[in-house]
Amino acid sequence: MNSNILKIVLIFSVAVFLSCSSSDDSNPPPEQRTYADVQADFQELDFQPGINDVSLVNTFGGEWFFRVIIPEGDLSSNPRPLVMTLHGAAGGSPDAHKTTACYAEPGFEAINPIIISPNGGTMDWLQFANQDLVLSLIDLAKDYLPVDDSKIVVNGYSNGGNGAWFYGETQPDLLSAAIPMASSYNTYNTQGNPRRMNIPMYVIHGELDELFPLEETQEWVEATQSVGSDVSLEVAPGLTHNEPCNYVQYLKNAATWLQNDVWN
Template sequence: MIRIKHFLIYLLVTTAFLSCSNNDDSDTDNTRTFADLQADFSALTFNPGVNDVTLLDFNNFTWNFRVVMPDVDFTDNNRPLIVTLHGYSGGAANAHQFTDCYAEPGFEALDAIILSPNGGDQQWFEPYNQEMVLNLTVLAKQYLPVDGSKVVVNGYSDGGNGAWFFSETHPELYSAGIPMASAYGSYEPDGEARVIPIPVYVIHGENDTLFPLENTQEWVDDTILSGSDVTLVVATGLTHTEPCEYTSYLQDAATWLEAEVW
């Protein structure tokens, strides 16, 4: 089912690209297009530091997200883009605003642009969230000083599952995935683990009781046997409910990106 959902949303995003300039009914049709999103996003001003933004999507619902801009000279200096996905929040309006917990300090050495969307009370592979994450990634690559070869999807808990999902399904957008405290498994009908087509750096707490380490280890072993490039790092002594304590492990992941991926 996840694969089918991905296919439908990919068609939607692709259609938006192909048809946004050919909508002859724009005066009578209330449906927004990708061109509308482009215009709105391109008109935004992003200052160094935290920028909290709301955009209208294709159906006039709101996308709430945060963009953290490094304080650097962007002249001939496009930066990595980190798309970071929060854990399940039950629909908390500020779930995307906890970038100072681990994402900002974890990726600080990269001087990266950090994009943190709010997934509401849905999981990240649900169609609405797929549409938001994919389109925001594309818009950031178009209108922000992003190095398109250095785009990473990261997340914690349900966000970690999202990082796995987008790593598996959208290698054309992301160069690496960094799931944390995740529970994922993607298998073919014959039981063989699917290949994740981009490098993945997995961080998992030793004492995670919600998503036990042995389950993640089993999935990692299976997908490596299928040909995936996956590194699993165990966070000694850490549980599932202390995401901010994973910062040093995320800093090691940033080093991995520079040393082995880019």
């Protein structure tokens, strides 16, 4: 670029900057929202026994939508397990987090937990914004709901199952177990060596899953088992990928596993 033209561009840029900087403060930028604000708003939510569909404005100014299911009865001296259940890919449906009756509610009935089901929008559960959502909701629940923080579990189906693997692998100090369903999660590192999972996992997979072949999930489970991971695989005979409500019995088996093998 000609040096005279470059000088003109730089002078113009500085002038624009100074002009913007010297403008009046009649429309100042909104005050930065903090996590303390989110905590205060969470405490104001009026959770009742049963289903609570609520939302919070997060620290980025966006809105989190999620469902919280509170067990019946006096929980003041009876803290409950917490199940974070992650829906499958839903194309951004505003109601994706409201499908708990399909498998999470009946599947975990025996442990009578608090269930939180967030809406992940169009993103997968590994992306930063959804990591912030999931981990913040667990943190808020631990602080302000009657949660037994030694019994926090992540569960999910399909894309949510991949999320269950991910949080189970990356948050071993926070979670006691992970229950991925109909998932696809490579347990090898970039050098081709299996990675070890540091919490127990109960993997549920349909025999006829046409989206995520069973053979692939079996290989990844066996690979991580070979380096000492406590990961079990239960195959659901005859089930395909797109019938999550038919996996209830297998999730009930996972709830029994939690009681007998993980929390015992």
